[in-house]
Structure formats: structure tokens, C-alpha cells
Amino acid sequence: MAIPLTELFTDYTLRTVALGAAALGTVSGSLGTFAVLRKQSLLGDAISHAALPGIALAFLLTGSKAPFVLVLGAAIAGWIGTLVVMAVVGATRIKEDSALGIVLSVFFGIGLVLLTYIQKLPNASQAGLDRFLFGQAATMLERDVIVIAGLGAVALLVTGLFWKEFKLLSFDRDFGATVGFPMRFVDVVLTSMLVISIVIGLQTVGVVLMSAMVVAPAAAARQWTDRTGGMFILAGIFGAVAGVSGAMVSSTAARLPTGPTIVLCMSAIVLLSLTIAPNRGLVWAWFRRQHARRALRVDAVLRDLEALAGQHATPGHGHPLATLEAMRVGHGNVSRSLGKLEERGFARRLPNGDWALTDRGAREAARLHESGNGGAA
Amino acid sequence: MTEKNGLAIEVNDLTVAYRDHPVLWDVDLEVPSGVLMAIVGPNGAGKSTLIKAMLGLVKPAAGRVIIHGKPYSEQRHLTAYVPQRGSVDWDFPTSVLDVVMMGTYGKLGWFRRPGRRERDVAMQALAQVGMEEFADRQISQLSGGQQQRVFLARALVQDAQVYLMDEPFQGVDAKTERAIVDVLQELRSQGRTVVVVHHDLETVREYFEWILLLNVQRIAGGPVEEEFTEENLRRTYGGRVPFLNTGGGAAGGSGVSSPELKSARSR
Numbered sequence: 001m002a003i004p005l006t007e008l009f010t011d012y013t014l015r016t017v018a019l020g021a022a023a024l025g026t027v028s029g030s031l032g033t034f035a036v037l038r039k040q041s042l043l044g045d046a047i048s049h050a051a052l053p054g055i056a057l058a059f060l061l062t063g064s065k066a067p068f069v070l071v072l073g074a075a076i077a078g079w080i081g082t083l084v085v086m087a088v089v090g091a092t093r094i095k096e097d098s099a100l101g102i103v104l105s106v107f108f109g110i111g112l113v114l115l116t117y118i119q120k121l122p123n124a125s126q127a128g129l130d131r132f133l134f135g136q137a138a139t140m141l142e143r144d145v146i147v148i149a150g151l152g153a154v155a156l157l158v159t160g161l162f163w164k165e166f167k168l169l170s171f172d173r174d175f176g177a178t179v180g181f182p183m184r185f186v187d188v189v190l191t192s193m194l195v196i197s198i199v200i201g202l203q204t205v206g207v208v209l210m211s212a213m214v215v216a217p218a219a220a221a222r223q224w225t226d227r228t229g230g231m232f233i234l235a236g237i238f239g240a241v242a243g244v245s246g247a248m249v250s251s252t253a254a255r256l257p258t259g260p261t262i263v264l265c266m267s268a269i270v271l272l273s274l275t276i277a278p279n280r281g282l283v284w285a286w287f288r289r290q291h292a293r294r295a296l297r298v299d300a301v302l303r304d305l306e307a308l309a310g311q312h313a314t315p316g317h318g319h320p321l322a323t324l325e326a327m328r329v330g331h332g333n334v335s336r337s338l339g340k341l342e343e344r345g346f347a348r349r350l351p352n353g354d355w356a357l358t359d360r361g362a363r364e365a366a367r368l369h370e371s372g373n374g375g376a377a
Numbered sequence: 378m379t380e381k382n383g384l385a386i387e388v389n390d391l392t393v394a395y396r397d398h399p400v401l402w403d404v405d406l407e408v409p410s411g412v413l414m415a416i417v418g419p420n421g422a423g424k425s426t427l428i429k430a431m432l433g434l435v436k437p438a439a440g441r442v443i444i445h446g447k448p449y450s451e452q453r454h455l456t457a458y459v460p461q462r463g464s465v466d467w468d469f470p471t472s473v474l475d476v477v478m479m480g481t482y483g484k485l486g487w488f489r490r491p492g493r494r495e496r497d498v499a500m501q502a503l504a505q506v507g508m509e510e511f512a513d514r515q516i517s518q519l520s521g522g523q524q525q526r527v528f529l530a531r532a533l534v535q536d537a538q539v540y541l542m543d544e545p546f547q548g549v550d551a552k553t554e555r556a557i558v559d560v561l562q563e564l565r566s567q568g569r570t571v572v573v574v575h576h577d578l579e580t581v582r583e584y585f586e587w588i589l590l591l592n593v594q595r596i597a598g599g600p601v602e603e604e605f606t607e608e609n610l611r612r613t614y615g616g617r618v619p620f621l622n623t624g625g626g627a628a629g630g631s632g633v634s635s636p637e638l639k640s641a642r643s644r
Contacts, residue, residue: 037469161488168482172465178432178458179483179535226470226515 017137017251020145021243021262024201027152028210029217029239031159031197033232034190036218037170042097043082043191044214046104047198048207050081052111055132055202056118065128067147067203074199081107082191108207135206135259137247148200155196158189166190167228204247206259213239216266223277242266293332294340299368300328301337302346305357306365318354384443385410385539385570386431391440393423393430400426402594404440410538411568413561414587415575415601419614422592424574425461428541432458444539454483457537461544462524467516473527474499474512480534502530505563506556522553529560540564540571547576558584581605 035044054077055070062069081103088099118129131139159166165186168176177183194214201210221234246262275282304327308319325334338355341347346361357365388406392399401423408414416424429435431442433449444452457480477499478491485491491499503509506526511519519527525545532540545557561584564571575581581588581601588605590596590613597609 037466039466164482164485164490165487167471168479171469171471171476172460172479174429174432174434174460174464175458175479175531176482177434178453178456179480180453181482222470226517227472228470228475231470 013138014248014251016142016145017140017247018244020140020148021137021204021247022240023145023149023152024197024204025213025217025239025241025243025262026236027148027155027239028197028201028213029221029242030232030236031155031194032214032216032218032239033221033228033235034166034170035194035214036222037228037231041211041215042100042104043085044194044198045211046081046085046100046107047078047195048202048210049104049111050107051075051078051199051202052132052207053077053107053114054080054111056111056114056129059118059129060114067141067144070132070203071147071151071199074202075195077107078195078199079192082195111207131206132202133206133208134257135202135204135209135262137204137258137262138251140204140247144203151196151200155193158193162186162189170228204243204258205262206257209259209263212263212266213243216263216270217242220266220270220273223273223280238266238269242269294337297328297332298337298340301334302341302357302361302365303368304328305341305347305355306362309357309362316356316358318350318352318356320354324355383410384408385412385445386572387443388427388431389441389443391427391430391442392438393426393435394438399593401430401437404591404595406589406595406598408570408572408587410445410570411565412570412587413565413585414570414572414589415581415585416572416589416591417575417578417581417613418591418596422613424591425543427591428458428543428572428574431541432456452539455538457532457535457540459528459532459540459542459545461547462521462528467519467524469516471516472512473503473508473514473516473519476516476527477502477512477530477534480531483535498534499530502533503527505533506530506560507552520550522549525549525553526556529557533560538569540569542571542573544574544576546573546580578610 032044035041051074054073054075056073057077058069058073059065085096085099085103088094088102089096094102115129115133128139165176165181168179168181169183169186169190173183173187176186198210198214201213205213217235217238218231220238221231225231225234242262242265246265247258249265250256250258250261273281276284278284301324304324305319308323309317321335321338324338328334338347338349341361342349346358346364347355348358350356384407386406386408388404391401391404391406393401404423404427406427416427418424426435430437430440431449433442442449444455449456474496478495480502481491481495481498485495500509500512503512506529508523508526508530511523511527516524516527525547529542529545532542546554549557561571561573573585575585582605586601587599588601589598590604590609592613592615596613597604
């Protein structure tokens with residue numbers, strides 16, 4: 001990064017931007033945990049797109065660009081959007097994903113029309129609303145940060161309060177209902193917190209890409225932990241890191257839109273998590289598969305040796321490598337497998353270079369048969 | 378309102394419909410207190426729906442459910458539910474103990490977090506199903522049978538009077554089946570009532586003493602000895618009985634060895 005880190009603490013504008021981005025990244029990232037666990041990733045997209053007409057209408061009705069007014073408009077519209085989704089799913093045969101798609105595009109379309117209309121107003125104060133499309137961090141002011149941090153704190157507090165209920169809703173809604181919790185109400189509360197976490201990021205990240213800030217941190221965090229709480233905290237950290245670094249880069253480099261920059265930073269975290277995270281990472285999965293495959297190959301060669309031994313009356317009769325290789329054409333390196341067997345004392349090399357099964361190897365082969373490992377070769 | 382003849386469950390005229398299509402039709406059910414009851418019937422007979430409707434998870438078009446003398450909505454604390462294990466995502470990031478502790482959430486009420494007492498109760502329930510050493514395991518590492526036992530432990534934690542279980546024996550290993558049967562018998566010996574959606578007709582006689590044969594409508598119900606007959610099974614399954622217990626002499630079990638049933642069994 002081109003910015004010296006010390007500027008973060010001395011430059012007022014940069015500090016404001018960093019604080020705001022950290023707050024919104026933390027809140028949307030951590031709340032996104034529940035969206036991801038409930039397989040509602042698309043809901044975030046619908047809410048953020050549906051918020052656009054709310055922002056435009058809030059401005060048209062009040063003539064104000066105060067952050068709280070615009071965020072309130074966004075929240076109400078995002079909320080109505082989710083209600084419409086629920087209504088469509090309940091009243092028609094349209095499935096949830098289609099309903100989300102419909103609401104997303106219709107609301108976004110209305111928002112764009114209103115935005116275009118606002119641009120043409122003779123009033124000079126309308127300038128700048130289009131930053132809600134792709135987001136702009138550089139214009140963030142202290143009052144914006146206060147709104148973001150204030151609303152974000154409310155969302156996190158409520159989530160802390162409802163933690164057990166949210167978890168129940170996400171894991172087993174029906175069971176939650178049978179132990180006496182009104183799950184629809186819990187759902188409404190959780191969705192409301194998700195709406196808050198999304199609308200506070202719209203000015204910085206933009207409606208188009210905001211859903212990435214909800215889904216990506218949680219998806220990355222899931223790679224590293226097996227606990228809901230851990231995932232929640234880690235997703236918040238990932239969101240904050242991506243938010244701060246993206247906002248910093250975009251507000252120092254000329255004309256770089258903030259939303260896409262933040263999302264690119266987030267993508268780097270996701271990519272890293274998908275590949276190298278222990279247990280769930282692709283790299284580890286590949287190593288595990290290789291290891292398992294090698295073990296199976298060794299077992300297969302052991303079984304071959306046993307099968308060959310069965311054709312001879314004398315135990316310890318040797319067999320040439322070529323015979324064993326012929327039995328395992330295309331199944332990897334037979335001499336390496338034999339080496340492994342020798343290491344473990346299951347096979348031994350005769351003076352003439354042939355290979356023979358040892359007594360221990362015979363017992364091991366019998367054990368393999370018993371446990372049914374790998375089935376008939 | 379007093380408990381009529383010591384009934385644990387009383388269902389009257391329960392009807393459930395999905396878009397004009399009846400899934401359950403006018404079902405009546407009376408389950409005495411302290412029995413193990415199996416609900417059997419072909420696929421799509423509405424067995425799971427019956428349980429869900431009793432628990433208010435599916436809204437019935439008509440009918441009422443009485444648990445120990447009062448409507449279910451007032452007796453929720455006496456009732457525990459074991460859902461099909463396929464109904465949740467087992468890759469959910471949580472531990473076995475956490476899932477079992479969910480059984481304490483109802484008593485805890487809003488906002489209170491489970492503490493040491495809840496943890497102890499959950500550990501006890503895990504021990505009862507032979508899973509205590511799995512307490513800290515991530516739930517995705519469990520086998521199907523272990524998942525089922527975790528769900529069972531979660532219900533045990535609720536310390537209920539009436540247990541409703543949706544296919545607990547579905548696809549489990551022998552060890553789990555044994556563990557579930559032990560738990561069922563333990564529950565019965567404590568005077569609790571257990572209703573189980575069951576698929577395996579061969580074990581009905583062995584595990585249960587009460588039965589409901591269901592195919593959208595109630596076909597028959599009552600003590601297994603009287604109602605688990607070939608005739609009733611035929612009426613329930615429409616002639617295609619998947620399994621039939623040849624031993625134990627079902628009332629009217631003379632036709633049991635008919636070629637049709639034999640071929641159905643060897644399926």
C-alpha cells in the first residue's frame with residue numbers, strides 16, 4: 001500500500017474513513033454469519049438493492065441529505081422489500097429465490113428512475129446521491145461515522161441479547177417453535193438487524209456490492225472455525241479489515257470507487273480462506289486425499305502379494321516386481337508402495353530382487369479382508 | 378378439565394390440507410398415558426404431518442390436540458419433539474453439547490444463556506444415549522446414528538411427559554437402534570408417553586404396545602395385539618405390505634405366507 005500507516009492516526013479525513021469502514025465492516029460481516037448459516041445469502045442482495053428507492057424518496061420528501069434521514073429511508077425500503085418477498089412466497093407458488101430476484105430488480109429499477117429524476121432537479125443540493133450506487137468512502141464525515149457506529153452498536157447489542165434465539169432459528173426453527181419461542185418474531189428481529197447492518201454500509205460500499213460485505217466475511221470465517229460464536233467474531237474482523245484497507249486504498253488513489261475496492265480486498269481474504277484454512281481449505285483437502293490414495297495403493301499391493309502367495313505352497317516365495325506392477329497397471333508407483341510395506345515389516349526383498357510377503361504382512365492382509373477395507377481389489 | 382381415562386394425547390377430527398389436497402383427513406387419536414406407540418403407514422400417508430400438526434408446526438384446517446387434558450398450546454412444556462435428523466444442516470458450526478443444550482432453552486426462556494446446570498443436564502442426557510465422549514465434537518463429524526442419538530439426548534433434556542419422534546430409527550446402525558430402544562423403555566418405565574413414526578413393520582411387535590395405522594385417514598388404532606393385523610395392514614398399505622412379521626402369530630395371520638407378500642418381502 002502506498003499510504004504510510006502513520007497517516008491513519010494523523011490525517012483527520014483518513015481516520016474518519018477508517019473508523020467508519022471498520023464499523024460497517026464489523027457489523028455487516030458478523031451479522032452476515034446468520035444470513036450465510038440460514039442459506040439466505042441472496043436476501044442481503046435484495047435488501048441492499050431494495051434500499052435504493054428509499055434513499056431517493058427520503059431525499060425527495062425531506063430535501064435533506066443528513067445521513068440519518070437517508071439511512072432511515074434505506075432501512076424502511078429494505079424492510080418493505082423483505083416483507084414483499086415473504087408475501088410473494090406466502091401468497092403465490094413462486095419460490096423464495098425467484099421472489100428475491102423479482103424484488104431486487106423491481107426495487108432497484110424504481111431506485112434508478114428516482115435517482116435519474118433527482119439528478120435533473122434544478123436544485124444544486126441534489127448532487128452526490130449517486131454515490132450510493134458504487135459507494136464512496138472519501139466523502140465520509142464524522143456525522144456519518146456516528147450514525148454507522150451508533151446503529152451498528154444497536155444491531156450488535158440486540159444480537160448479543162438474542163444470541164441463543166438466533167442460533168435456534170438458524171439451526172432448527174421447528175424445534176425452536178416446539179420449545180415455545182415465537183420463531184416468526186425471532187425471524188423478524190434477526191432480519192431487522194440484518195437490514196440495519198446493510199443500510200449503514202450503503203454510502204461507503206454502494207447498493208450494488210453491499211451484499212458481498214454480508215456474505216463474503218462469513219463464508220471466509222466458516223473456513224477457520226467450527227463454532228457459531230467464533231464465526232461471528234472472525235467474520236466481523238474480516239469485514240473490518242477489508243473495509244478499512246479498501247476504504248484507505250480508494251480514498252488515497254484518485255477516482256477509485258470504494259465499494260469495488262473493498263470487495264476486492266474481501267475477495268483476497270475469501271480466496272486465502274478457501275485455499276489454506278486448515279481442515280476445510282482446498283490445499284489441506286488435497287493433501288488428505290493424496291495421503292489416503294497412497295495408503296490405499298499400499299494396501300492394494302499388500303493384497304496382491306497375498307494373492308500371489310496363495311498360489312504357492314511355500315510361504316515366503318518371492319515374486320518379481322514386474323508381476324506386481326502388471327497387477328496394478330496405472331495405479332501409481334508399485335516399488336514405492338513396496339518400500340512402505342518393507343518399512344512396516346509387511347514385505348521383504350529377497351536377494352534376487354523379488355518381493356515376498358512376511359508373516360506379519362500375511363496377518364495384516366487378513367485383517368484388511370476382515371475390516372473390508374477397500375473391498376475386493 | 379380432568380384427564381379423560383388418563384389419556385396423554387387426544388386428537389379430534391384433525392384435518393390438514395396443502396392447497397385443497399388433504400394430507401390428513403379427520404384423524405382421531407387417543408393415546409393412554411405411559412405407552413410406546415408407533416405410527417405406521419405408507420409414504421405420503423401423513424405420518425410426519427400428523428406429528429407436526431400436533432405440535433402446531435403445521436396449521437391444521439380443523440381439529441384439536443389435547444395433551445394431558447389441556448390444549449397443546451398450554452402444555453408445550455410437557456411435550457418434546459425429535460425431528461427427522463435430515464431436517465437440519467449438520468455442517469452447522471456448533472458442538473454436540475450445544476445442540477443438546479438447546480433442549481434447555483424452553484425452560485430458560487428469553488435471553489438467559491445456558492450455564493453449568495444446563496451443561497450438567499445435557500451431559501447426563503448424552504451419557505444416557507452413550508455419547509458423552511462426543512460432547513465437544515463438531516456435529517458434522519457425527520455418523521447418522523450418532524446424529525440421531527444427539528437429537529434424542531436433546532429431547533431427553535426437556536424432561537417431558539409426552540415425546541413425539543419422527544422416524545428415529547430411519548437409517549441408523551444397530552448400536553443406535555439398541556440405544557434408542559433402551560431409552561424408549563426407560564421413558565415408559567417412568568410413565569412417560571412416546572409416539573414414534575416408524576417404518577420397520579418387523580419390529581413393531583417387539584418395540585411398541587400401541588399402534589396407529591394411518592393412510593391420510595385413520596385406518597385402525599389401539600393395542601398392537603389387537604390392531605396390528607394383516608387385514609389392517611392390507612387396508613393401510615393397499616395390499617402392498619412391505620414387511621410383515623411372520624412370527625408371533627398375528628391375529629388372522631393365516632394368510633401371511635401368501636405369494637404376494639413373500640415377493641414383497643424379498644424386495
